[in-house]
Every structure is written in structure tokens, then in C-alpha cells.
Amino acid sequence: MxxxxxxxxxxxxxxxxxxxxxxxxxxxxxxxxxxxxxxxxxxxxxxxxxxxxxxxxxxxxxxxxxxxxxxxxxxxxxxxxxxxxxxxxxxxxxxxxxxxxxxxxxxxxxxxxxxxxxxxxxxxxxxxxxxxxxxxxxxxxxxxxxxxxxxxxxRLLPEVLGNQESALKDSHSSGMLEHPHYTRPADFRGMQVPDILLSGHHEKIERWRYLQSLKRTYERRPDLIDFESLSEEEQQYLKDSSGK
The missing domain is CATH 3.40.1280.10 (SPOUT methyltransferase, trefoil knot domain)
Structure with a gap:
């Protein structure tokens, strides 16, 4: 370019x-x-x-x-x-x-x-x-x-970022805000990394990340969410996690 x-x-x-x-x-x-x-x-x-x-x-x-x-x-x-x-x-x-x-x-x-x-x-x-x-x-x-x-x-151009997948998963690229990230140590001053991320179960981890992304978007930018497109399970998750 x-x-x-x-x-x-x-x-x-x-x-x-x-x-x-x-x-x-x-x-x-x-x-x-x-x-x-x-x-x-x-x-x-x-x-x-x-x-x-x-x-x-x-x-x-x-x-x-x-x-x-x-x-x-x-x-x-x-x-x-x-x-x-x-x-x-x-x-x-x-x-x-x-x-x-x-x-x-x-x-x-x-x-x-x-x-x-x-x-x-x-x-x-x-x-x-x-x-x-x-x-x-x-x-x-x-x-x-x-x-x-x-x-x-x-940063979106091919080969610019070390891992091109990073750009694909940015906040707003998927239509929602990005999920939380953690790195080592797993226990920092008593603050723990969620157990799911240490499980090695990739399918469950991806599901957790999606739900966390959905929750964060709901809390910070609800205007980005098309609620009618959410499953009943996802709608219930938002209600339970927000206490509403």
C-alpha cells in the first residue's frame, strides 16, 4: 500500500x-x-x-x-x-x-x-x-x-503484525469488545487467573472467551449487541451475570 x-x-x-x-x-x-x-x-x-x-x-x-x-x-x-x-x-x-x-x-x-x-x-x-x-x-x-x-x-495489512489473528480478534472487529486476557503468573498477590484458562480444554476456553466478550460488551457498549440474534442461553447468561 x-x-x-x-x-x-x-x-x-x-x-x-x-x-x-x-x-x-x-x-x-x-x-x-x-x-x-x-x-x-x-x-x-x-x-x-x-x-x-x-x-x-x-x-x-x-x-x-x-x-x-x-x-x-x-x-x-x-x-x-x-x-x-x-x-x-x-x-x-x-x-x-x-x-x-x-x-x-x-x-x-x-x-x-x-x-x-x-x-x-x-x-x-x-x-x-x-x-x-x-x-x-x-x-x-x-x-x-x-x-x-x-x-x-x-496494522491490518498482511504480515505487519507478528500474529495476524490478533487483528481479527480485536475489539470491534467481531462486532463486540474483546474478552479479558491473562498471563503468568497464575497467582499474582492472591489474584487468580480463571481456572478455565488453565484447563487446556480449547473448546471450553473459546466458549468462555465468547461469553466474556459478550458480557463486557453488554456492560460497556450495549449498543453494539443485537439482542434478537442471541440464543436464549446467551440472553439468560447476560441477565444472570449482570444481576438484572
């Missing part, structure tokens, strides 16, 4: 893209990152990328020309015809694991990280393919938000 990032602050990505899993992914050849200062595409001698909004109002608006030209240059360089062009914006679609899984199937992603008051609306209408928000709040720019999406996508 090729991931391009359009930003006014390319130095913000130095540590993130060159650390941990994101660096390992690039070293393995699973992904190639490109960070571009789109100020370089401004068609004026002062490299100005923003201007006052028509109609007046507070703040400055990012102009269309530098971003259109930058995207066209990156697309031509990468020889891709249909990249996903992602605008990081608090007005966008709320990021979910399903969205990350969808984006992980693409060959080329281009992230647009804005600053100032907003974007020229023509960027939304005629340039980008996706608008994504990482939550109902506003940051100073799109850089931190794009790092979240890039991290979430990259």
Missing part, C-alpha cells in the same frame, strides 16, 4: 512513521509512506495556501488550488487512477473498525490534513472521496487524526 499525507507540518510525522509497528511495516515492504508539504504547490510567490472567506467571518480558509494540484501530482507519480482521498474533518464520518478494514483493502490512500477555519467547499465536493472524524471534538489540525487512521489501517 502507498500512503501519502498532505500537510503543512511534515515534521510532525517523523517520529510516528519511524517507530514501532508503522516502521516495521515499511521495513517489511507492506507500506510506503510519503509526506508532502502542500504549501509547495501554492501558485503564488509567497506560498500562501489560505485566504479570507467570501461573505466575511472569522478565520482563514484553505484554498482549493494547492490541494488539487498536490493530489494530481501524487496520483500521477504513483501511477494510480482511483486513490482514496481522505479529508480529516470533525464533520466527517465517525471512524470505526469497519472503516479501517475497508481502507486496508486499498492500494493508495491520500490523507489531507487541514488547518485554519476550514476548507474551500470545492475540496469536499470535487476532490476527496472520504471525510473521516475520529470523534466529536475539534483539534488544531488534521495531522493527529490522520496518524490514528494510518496506524489503524497499517
Amino acid at each position: 502507498k500512503i501519502d499525507i498532505l500537510t503543512l507540518f511534515p515534521q510532525m510525522f517523523d517520529g510516528v512513521l519511524n517507530s514501532s509497528i508503522l516502521k516495521k511495516a515499511q521495513d517489511k515492504g507492506a507500506v510506503e509512506y510519503g509526506v508532502t508539504d502542500f504549501r509547495n504547490y501554492a501558485a503564488n510567490k509567497h506560498y500562501k495556501v489560505d485566504d479570507y472567506p467570501y461573505g466575511g467571518g472569522a478565520g482563514m480558509v484553505l484554498a482549493a488550488q494547492p490541494l488539487f494540484d498536490a493530489v494530481e501530482a501524487l496520483t500521477e507519480e504513483a501511477e494510480t487512477t482511483n486513490p482514496r482521498i481522505i479529508l480529516m474533518c470533525p464533520q466527517g464520518e465517525r471512524l470505526t473498525q469497519r472503516k479501517l478494514e475497508e481502507l486496508a483493502e486499498e492500494d493508495h490512500l491520500i490523507f489531507v490534513c487541514g488547518h485554519y477555519e476550514g476548507y474551500d467547499e470545492r475540496i469536499r465536493e470535487y476532490l476527496v472521496t472520504d471525510e473521516i472524524s475520529i470523534g466529536d471534538y475539534v483539534l488544531t489540525g488534521g495531522e493527529l487524526a490522520s496518524m490514528v487512521v494510518i496506524d489503524g489501517v497499517t
Whole structure:
């Protein structure tokens, strides 16, 4: 996968893209990152990328020309015809694991990280393919938000994680929150690992994990559960475990 990032602050990505899993992914050849200062595409001698909004109002608006030209240059360089062009914006679609899984199937992603008051609306209408928000709040720019999406996508690429099954069993990947995990020692300060996990009975362990996942989701994110699809046994388990 090729991931391009359009930003006014390319130095913000130095540590993130060159650390941990994101660096390992690039070293393995699973992904190639490109960070571009789109100020370089401004068609004026002062490299100005923003201007006052028509109609007046507070703040400055990012102009269309530098971003259109930058995207066209990156697309031509990468020889891709249909990249996903992602605008990081608090007005966008709320990021979910399903969205990350969808984006992980693409060959080329281009992230647009804005600053100032907003974007020229023509960027939304005629340039980008996706608008994504990482939550109902506003940051100073799109850089931190794009790092979240890039991290979430990259770890899903083949051979990036040491055990690809880890990604498949993440919270939200199955539609529910992940079950509890334990490691050695089995007895830590009197706090015991559940006996079932020490039994060696894999079928029973998987069933326990599923029920624990169901319980945790019910307690923390009941909106994720389709109660009508649960068996009578599972519904009864939730009632018994919650005391309701």
C-alpha cells in the first residue's frame, strides 16, 4: 500500500512513521509512506495556501488550488487512477473498525490534513472521496487524526503484525469488545487467573472467551449487541451475570 499525507507540518510525522509497528511495516515492504508539504504547490510567490472567506467571518480558509494540484501530482507519480482521498474533518464520518478494514483493502490512500477555519467547499465536493472524524471534538489540525487512521489501517495489512489473528480478534472487529486476557503468573498477590484458562480444554476456553466478550460488551457498549440474534442461553447468561 502507498500512503501519502498532505500537510503543512511534515515534521510532525517523523517520529510516528519511524517507530514501532508503522516502521516495521515499511521495513517489511507492506507500506510506503510519503509526506508532502502542500504549501509547495501554492501558485503564488509567497506560498500562501489560505485566504479570507467570501461573505466575511472569522478565520482563514484553505484554498482549493494547492490541494488539487498536490493530489494530481501524487496520483500521477504513483501511477494510480482511483486513490482514496481522505479529508480529516470533525464533520466527517465517525471512524470505526469497519472503516479501517475497508481502507486496508486499498492500494493508495491520500490523507489531507487541514488547518485554519476550514476548507474551500470545492475540496469536499470535487476532490476527496472520504471525510473521516475520529470523534466529536475539534483539534488544531488534521495531522493527529490522520496518524490514528494510518496506524489503524497499517496494522491490518498482511504480515505487519507478528500474529495476524490478533487483528481479527480485536475489539470491534467481531462486532463486540474483546474478552479479558491473562498471563503468568497464575497467582499474582492472591489474584487468580480463571481456572478455565488453565484447563487446556480449547473448546471450553473459546466458549468462555465468547461469553466474556459478550458480557463486557453488554456492560460497556450495549449498543453494539443485537439482542434478537442471541440464543436464549446467551440472553439468560447476560441477565444472570449482570444481576438484572
